[in-house]
Amino acid sequence: MSALETQVAQGDSQPSTEHSRIHIHIPGVLGAYVALMKPRIIELLLLTTVPVMFLAARDVPSLWLVVATVVGGTLSAGSANALNCVVDADIDTKMRRTSRRPLPRHQVSSRSALVFGLVLGVVSTVWLGLLVNWLSAALALAANVFYVVGYSMILKRRTTQNIVWGGAAGCFPALIGWTAVTNELAWTPVVLFLIVFFWTPPHFWALAMRYRDDYAAAGVPMLPSVATSRDVAQQIITYSWVMVLTSIVLWPVAVTGWFYPGIAIALGIVFLVEAYDLRSRARDSEELSVIKPMRLFHLSNAYLALLFVAAAADPFLR
Incomplete structure (x- = not known):
């Protein structure tokens, strides 16, 4: 990594030329928004979605249906994770494990992260509704709301059993994968x-x-x-x-x-x-x-x- 890239990554002074801003600053911003979605968590959620689609189909499901479900599920989970970052911004600054997330590092403003999370939520719901089915879309939206409101805003700071009940949001991909194929529970x-x-x-x-x-x-x-x-x-x-x-x-x-x-x-x-x-x-x-x-x-x-x-x-x- 060059000295200029290191400066941008650490949030130091801006590059001195417009050319540098185009090629270095923008990828940094895009990377920050991707980080808000917590891709590593999404990988685990998709791991419980796609196999269930095979089990529901008792065969190889339509490739297009798998892709549509994976994309919609990724956007929905990314929405929940981004909104969680907004709710937990004050906590994240105090924890070593989360202190390098975009909000504690001031790479993205809280308002921008909030808008980003809400837009992803709307897009994912419409995507799943139109390209998969509305039952799967409703389940994804329910998981999103439960994670952000139920876990992040209510349970996390109030009870030692926070992850027991709040973790239910991460169980919805099993339902979504099944309903994507069968359109029923x-x-x-x-x-x-x-x-x-x-x-x-x-x-x-x-x-x-x-x-x-x-x-x-x-x-x-x-x-x-x-x-x-x-x-x-x-x-x-x-x-x-x-x-x-x-x-x-x-x-x-x-x-x-x-x-x-x-x-x-x-x-x-x-x-x-x-x-x-x-x-x-x-x-x-x-x-x-x-x-x-x-x-x-x-x-x-x-x-x-x-x-x-x-x-x-x-x-x-x-």
Whole structure:
């Protein structure tokens, strides 16, 4: 990176020529707006959307339908994430993990971020309604509103169970993927919704254990910042058991073959072993270097991805 690029990235003085502004400043602004959408989170949401479309179709769904759903889902999730950045701007400046987001760094104004998030929300709803179906559009909009209002504005700063209930917003892609293909709800996507619902606390609490000092400094009552690591690990085990049992329930509900339950049980055993190991390490020390919560966090990402891919692949293997 050149010295001029470094200056722009760090928000220092503007380049001295119009030519430099065109080629360096504009990409920086566009990058800031993309960052507001939190692309890495969107990737995980889409990972629970596309496999469900294959399971709903019991075949390869229309490529155009998959593309339309992915684009609409990306815009909807990006809207929710951008609006979340506006609501959490004061918190983000106090946390190391979020201090380099566009608003704390003053790369984008709060007003511009608000307008950007609202426009994305409108565009995504219309896109999904016209190109997929209005049921999927309504579900995406409901997830958006619940995440911004329910989680970000109401639950996050008021209760240690914030991510338990607020995390429901991240479960909607399972419903959206199913309705995109069938244009109706059924018990199968509801079970998939619940798998993600019970997966979210172990997944996020492992991450929050790593950044518990950040949440404490920001005054956010995330469970790991107000409870001992041993207590958090015990709750992680409880939710992990419910998650694994719910994943097995999908077998009779979705009428899968033997491939899916075999994978679900194997993945569940691996997940539970790591959850119990986390509790064991938490009993010995409160030091993060000993607890190693990120091991479970990274494992949880792989668990969800492989589980949903297994559900999507099962009809083809039969």
